[in-house]
Amino acid sequence: MPVEQLRQALLEHLPDYMVPALYVHLEALPLSPNGKLERKALPAPGVEAAVVREYEAPVGDTEIxxxxxxxxxxxxxxxGRHDHFFELGGHSLLAVNLISRMREHGMEADVRGLFEQPTLAGYAAMTERMEIVL
Known part of the structure; x- marks a missing residue:
């Protein structure tokens, strides 16, 4: 099954942030002599395992x-503008770090917003709207 098709099937049943960011095809899972999964023998995903989106440069100060x-x-x-925080390897702890760094730059930030709008362009637009409201 192609990765994008698998991803779409998972999105039908899971929230976006719970769908894996990286996929590695294995012929078989590595097992220990007693038949359990040998986690240490699992290969580390490489760059080719990431979902690739066509690059479009960030636009505007907030996106940049x-x-x-x-x-x-x-x-x-x-x-790029259409890159997805969680598909690039982000997770909840990194999201909290991002919010902290944004505040250091004087930006209003919300972790929940990143889960709702995980693309760069979407989150930047949400952030700009938050600043206008405040």
């Missing part, structure tokens, strides 16, 4: 700053 923060936190080279 958020892209820089995401790249630092997620240890990726660049972040």
């Amino acid at each position: 700053l958020l892209a820089q923060l995401w790249a630092e936190l997620l240890n990726v080279e660049r972040v």
